[in-house]
Amino acid sequence: MSLVIIGTVAFDTIETPFGKTDKILGGAGTFASLAASYLCDQIKLVSVIGEDFGSRNLAVIEDRGIDVSGVQIVPGGQTFSWSGRYHNDMNSRDTLATDLNVLADFDPIIPDSYQDCEYLLLGNLTPQVQLTTLARLKRKPKLVVLDTMNYWMNVALDDLKKVLQKVDVLTINDAEARQLSGEYSLVKAAKVILAMGPKYLIIKKGEHGALLFGENQIFSAPALPLADVFDPTGAGDSFAGGFIGYLAKVKSINFTNMKNALIFGSALASFCVEKFGTDRLVGLTEEDIQKRLNAFVALSQFNL
Template identity: 45%
Template sequence: MSILVVGTVAFDHVKTPFDERANILAGAATYFAIAASFFTQVSIVGIVGNDFTAEHERIFDARGIDLSGLERRKDGKSFRWTGEYGYDFNTRTTLDTQLNVFADFQPRISPAQQEIPYLFLGNAHPSLQRDVRQQSRARLTAMDTMDFWIQGTPNELRETLRCVDLLIINDEEARQLARDPNVIRAAKAIMALGPKRLIIKRGEYGATLFGEDSFFAIPGFPQENVVDPTGAGDTFAGGVMGYLAATGSRLDEDSLRKAMIYGSVMASFTIEAFGTERLLALTREEINERYRQFKTMTYFDGIEHSF
């Protein structure tokens, strides 16, 4: 089954301790869609400006990604972000954010897109996310958010959380949203706000999946070669939703667990190069090989010792 993703198609300027790149094709919808395109058909709803060229379009075309819902504006530039990473890649500072044409984006979903069964609401104003959710007849909706909305628009965010199935956020966001430093308690509090399932991304430490009575955790892939962590979270979400959609799964535990491994596998590749460079060069065999590595690196004998 196919996926609709709503979010930014943007250009990033990224500074790392070792290198720097400008005008990287990026944004949540871009990373998500390219990752998910390895699993199923993806349609993007978003907006770009006059800096989005035929060359950029070809990148999506090559992955079979439907851009019919991508609004093109001639009177402005695309969303632009400039950021810098600290020497261990664990700290990120935003140097500049330009909303540009994204500032007054009002997504309209076509009748065909309304029927797409899997929906991902990329990080955006929660009212915009909810508006899209209400236009869609998706059978499974996941969303992301960030500290800016948790602090700035808490009421709107709560309303949006009530109408999604799966929330995918990071560690700090979870603690902040629940106002509880204990992630396990925070997860329970967040699920009480609406989402039936919660995935917490923990960067190099992996990710955890919470259900009403279940807990699942995976480590991060042991990555020596971090070039640019930008987009890892959206790539992760793309892998998760891509697997769920490809298998027609809803929220059953087995599928969600496998989906998280695929999400982690995809994210582990994204950070090996700037932007979507590594993802675009990826093969299905590389994905499967890393999936098997996740099994190897988490396996232990489950029979306890009788002592």
């Protein structure tokens, strides 16, 4: 009865118009599990780090009650690290450096204690690692959510298509949906992609919100308009974590719950971008989250 999240735990070095960081805690697995931790219990992380990672960084994750026994520490290894600079519009960025380090040989080991997995988030990693993870789970999870990106469409499309046949939900952005489907219209793109395997497709549109396709229905979730986006790093991962965290809490998969899950995911993502790295995603209160959900209701609900 657990939510297993596999994804990177990393060092990020970030430059935005608001400032510059040293190497700080980042990674898709980190953001997703922190976000989910506000919505459900029994979160179990699978990842890999180097000996340089430091116990203080790992404590940030553990302090939120997240099980890190599936986070391998490679002796003498260096942690995956990424460095990037955001442009003034905060919608585009340049990657300055990507050092795979221990991630290059990542073999996802699933501890026995993780075999109770009912909800699985396959964070953005090589499709091969995602396939291995699925193969190593002895029981098929109730729900598998897959995150991926254009890079894997370019270099590992065949493997990616194999993963797509085994998952329930795919989350990608609008450009990636167009690339994967070869269709410009997102409605047509969704049709093509849903035929590849997943029952639900979430298309993330950044400041324009997200669309959910499935069960012959469409739902449009707004993004919260913000005066300042401080650091967008991890927003998509926080969204995915909030999304699956909500479903793991309510334990029932249908379009109505999926819609709410999109709103919870969007709320968590809206916190993430308010500070550098994971700073805003630690120490949120129940009241913070309730207020933010209320803001989404006010933003998008009407009564004709």
